[in-house]
Amino acid sequence: MNRTSKQEEIRIGVYVCQCGLNIAATVDCAAVAAYAGGLDGVAVARTSAYLCSEPGQQLIKNDIAEKGVNRVVIGSCTPRLHEPTFRKCLADAGLNPYLLDMANLREQCSWVHAGDPQAATAKARDLIRAGVARARLLQPRRELSVPVTNRALVIGGGVAGIQAALDLADSGCKVVLVEKQPSIGGIMARLDKTFPTMDCSI
């Protein structure tokens, strides 16, 4: 269990992104941030027009530096999109990038409940609350480095596979190009001229 944090006071920063109007048109972002401010362990809660923008990220960095924020909860788009962005933001500010949780207020809230702002705002509050609950228990993690084989496999020897193989090979990477047919060339090799310039294909 996560008991190492005993000596350290948890100070969570909650940032609710408006994403222009993508989130703000449906979710009352200010109300969600105000609600988050009252949650246990939350040191600061703010909204931002675009949190992924440079000024948006600066907000977070400033709070880490000036307000001693040591856990970050972001209410924005899906973590599948911007988790790397915000992890880097934390790392730049000297915080371990794993001390971040993201609440999905866009793909799984404002965009799918556009007709019901009240319910969407309630859901956003719940998602932030869950994020804060997880953030309290987050621990720093160190990433493992693994060696990479400098060889690529290209499956398919049509025009795309050939181009990819050549670009890689010209950059000094070893390439294995696997083609099912007896010759590379694919569909392109059958064409006489190609549009729009009417030059030959091979």
Place this chain on the structure above:
Amino acid sequence: MSDAGRHPNIELLTLSEVKEVTGHVGNFHVRVLKRTRYVRESECTSCGDCVAVCPVVVPDEFNMGLSSRRAIYSPFPQAIPSSYVVDIESCLGHNPIICGKCREKCEKNCIDFNMSDEILEFDVGTIIVATGMEVYDPTELDEYSYTKFPNVLTSMELERLINAGGPTGGEVQRLTDKRVPDAVSFIQCVGSRSFKTGHRYCSNICCMNTIKSTIMLKEHYPETEVKVFYIDIRAFGKGFEDLFQRSKQLGVRFIRGLPGSVKEDAATGDLVLTVENTATNQLEKHRAGMVVLATGVHAPEDMHVLQEMMALQKTADGFYLEAHPKLQPVDAATRGIFFCGCAEGPKDVKESVTQASAAAARAMRLMTPGELTVESITAEINPEACTACGICARVCPYHAIQFDKRSGQPARVTTAACAGCGTCAAECPSNAIEMHHFTDAQITAQVDAVLSEDAMNRIVVFACNWCSYAGADFAGVSRLQYPPNARLIRTMCSGRVREDFVWHAFEKGAPVVLVSGCHIGDCHYIDANHWTEKRLQRMWKKMETLGLRKERLQLEWVSAAEATRWRDVMEQMEQLRKTVTPKEVAETRKALAQQAGKPAKRTARKKEAKPAGQPT
């Protein structure tokens, strides 16, 4: 093409298929089956002496069967490698009594019937999937009579006829009388944009391919009358509109409306097209000496083989699904794997080449630094709590847990091999495994948080990162609307969802719980979701024993491409939630509390897990 054949950094494996991919980004292990050509590639000079003596004649697939080839052949003049190949299916064999003529004729002695298929194994850091597409076969679209009338061709057949290297030396001839047609009609969208036969999507390339062919026809045969029947012309790319206008200036007629039927005049071999011209609202008849069907393209039949091998995902159209349509357009969701060309969707040469360069750059970005960091989501076993039962080692899809039953020592995780699915932590009967960054405590805290207010109106959803969570994202991107009661808790894999999480949710008053993951066969952690399924079976049984309605725990497989399915599942869950009464929830809590009070809980489950244990 020839550059690729002679590049010192490219090893070309033709007649080859990838049979197995294991490992991870940076270090994939690949097994390839290389079928033999029966001709030694390095020695064959492509002199063609062997072809001259081969007695076997078969249709030439490169020319769409419009010409013939021998059993020993070169696929086409510019083939790479240029070496000849024996089509062993049609070859009479090397027994000198039967044939073996090519072998006798070959001065360099490079034909060898004793060559055999090879299995090659090697490691790679990245994989680029460029498996391309297939051209739609219009035989199922009978209104255009492709199977009945020889002068109805496909666009690919016309392509070979008009090609100087083709069966007629570039002369466009009718198959019935070898004459140049005086009128050619193109029918667009054959196999595309149809809700009845073929595919619903636009194949992207057929409009411009037809326009190109009309210009070539007009350049070769200015007197030939050329018409194009279309729904709308999609000339959206750079330089496309100019080409469209050039075609019109050359006298090509574009008529809006697809023919309802194609009839043949048996005496002349000419064809009559009946079409409703939607610009004039007139029913018109058009005569043509040749009809060309602008056939669309589709994903190859065997795409699922690589899909299952590398845990890739497909769109509803059947092509591979990229990690993000705009920001990661050539990345697969599996790190280290990239798409380019028509494997990702129908596209033209320029777009294929652009994407290929992008995929190469993305692959280089991973390989150039020489090492890469892996997300620190790994399992760790607490040796003091471990009872050395070995279940974790058995369920690990990556064999990343070392365990020796005889030694009685606690199990150990090989961190570098651990991919972070969390199945071991979910299955451990002693709760001795900590899943870093997705700990039991963190997930339980999330469950508590989403149920702390108005629990009766909440749907607790556990969604795997790669498929279901991504499917929910796709529903969002598509702006599909569904009831606002679900609260998602993301885990890397559905295999991570420990029984306790679900029981905890029910104890906290959840009316319904959904566990969702990748479809069986699509799991990003090889087969971890098999364990999810087994676990849910176990839980349903337990719910029955406890007198709980097992429908309240649902298991759904939703892929990253199934946005509408996600919406449907959400609606079904909401309907289900409405059937649960506060009384039922209270009874559930009571039943679970009683169950929790029994000290034998964990050992009982441990015993139960053992006999279930010999999966194949």
